[in-house]
Amino acid sequence: MEDITDLSFRLTCKRLGADFVFTEFVNAEGLVRNNIKTHRKMAIHPDERPIGIQIYGNNIESMVGAAKHAAELKPDVIDINAGCWVKNVVGCGAGAGLLKDPDYLEKLVLEVVKVTSIPVTVKTRIGWDNDSILILEIAERLETVGIAALTVHCRTRSQAHRGEPDWSWINKIKDVVSIPVFLNGGVFTPDDVKRAFQETNADGVMIARGAIDNPWIFRQARELLTTGTIETEIDPFLRINTCLEHLRLAIEIKEEKRGVIEHRKFYTGYLKGLYNASQIRNNLMKITQYSEVENLLLDYLEQLTVRK
Ligand SMILES: Cc1cc2nc3c(=O)[nH]c(=O)nc-3n(C[C@H](O)[C@H](O)[C@H](O)COP(=O)(O)O)c2cc1C
Numbered sequence: 001m002e003d004i005t006d007l008s009f010r011l012t013c014k015r016l017g018a019d020f021v022f023t024e025f026v027n028a029e030g031l032v033r034n035n036i037k038t039h040r041k042m043a044i045h046p047d048e049r050p051i052g053i054q055i056y057g058n059n060i061e062s063m064v065g066a067a068k069h070a071a072e073l074k075p076d077v078i079d080i081n082a083g084c085w086v087k088n089v090v091g092c093g094a095g096a097g098l099l100k101d102p103d104y105l106e107k108l109v110l111e112v113v114k115v116t117s118i119p120v121t122v123k124t125r126i127g128w129d130n131d132s133i134l135i136l137e138i139a140e141r142l143e144t145v146g147i148a149a150l151t152v153h154c155r156t157r158s159q160a161h162r163g164e165p166d167w168s169w170i171n172k173i174k175d176v177v178s179i180p181v182f183l184n185g186g187v188f189t190p191d192d193v194k195r196a197f198q199e200t201n202a203d204g205v206m207i208a209r210g211a212i213d214n215p216w217i218f219r220q221a222r223e224l225l226t227t228g229t230i231e232t233e234i235d236p237f238l239r240i241n242t243c244l245e246h247l248r249l250a251i252e253i254k255e256e257k258r259g260v261i262e263h264r265k266f267y268t269g270y271l272k273g274l275y276n277a278s279q280i281r282n283n284l285m286k287i288t289q290y291s292e293v294e295n296l297l298l299d300y301l302e303q304l305t306v307r308k
Pocket of ligand 1: 001023025054083184207209
């Protein structure tokens with residue numbers, strides 16, 4: 001997820017049980033023009049493997065060039081984004097914009113597959129809108145040109161992130177292809193993960209927004225699937241300590257002020273359901289130094305413990 005799954009959050013999710021993580025989508029044009037900020041988005045740490053670098057764009061030459069740049073970092077897969085709904089992305093024919101022209105999408109993916117020995121995967125949606133749900137045809141065509149796996153966000157582009165995803169497409173896709181198919185969309189709790197596997201033959205489940213609110217979802221889902229119960233209890237101590245660990249990682253990777261400021265978007269998730277959380281969040285929004293965040297959160301933890 002753009003602006004969310006940077007290295008610090010990916011490492012956090014990995015520590016909390018994610019099997020496979022992906023970079024934010026990385027702009028192909030930025031890569032081929034050697035934009036430093038774009039290249040930085042592909043930085044990989046050995047501890048987060050297996051990892052996919054996701055690239056997006058519309059121009060075949062640029063996507064091929066981007067795939068070559070990505071391949072230099074030896075990710076476990078190179079993923080092509082054919083699902084992003086955002087206006088300025090689809091406006092350039094990238095992301096879900098590629099769904100409007102399946103012939104072109106197929107050609108683009110084929111050219112990328114041809115230039116790398118790293119497995120190429122695609123993440124897409126079921127279609128552009130309800131009148132053009134072409135996922136079965138697209139899945140078959142992409143398998144034929146050599147993708148290693150397909151992730152399907154079971155909504156149309158018109159739905160953006162709204163409305164119920166239609167997971168029933170996963171089984172229909174599985175009927176027409178033999179590559180692994182991963183389900184995405186609307187998986188917010190460990191129970192959703194369980195239901196996704198019960199209701200479909202998905203080979204895996206990709207979690208996006210659910211991990212922002214609850215990065216323990218990966219571990220909890222595995223517990224639920226293997227033992228039938230969720231053993232990891234997310235108490236205030238775990239919430240606050242994981243939040244601080246994640247922030248320390250971010251600061252190691254970025255510098256202090258940027259790390260602290262960019263961490264603000266995670267407080268809603270980490271402090272979810274805790275007494276007086278909105279007031280604490282408001283106070284955290286004004287802070288730019290790690291030591292102040294730590295003092296504030298550890299004092300808060302003490303207050304919560306006394307209240308118990
Ligand atoms: C803030 C944000 C950024 C996202 N960025 C990306 C991205 O870079 N690449 C991508 O494939 N999907 C991206 N997505 C879409 C998610 O990967 C996912 O397909 C979508 O949120 C549905 O899954 P969910 O219901 O589990 O959130 C993003 C979603 C959000 C909310």
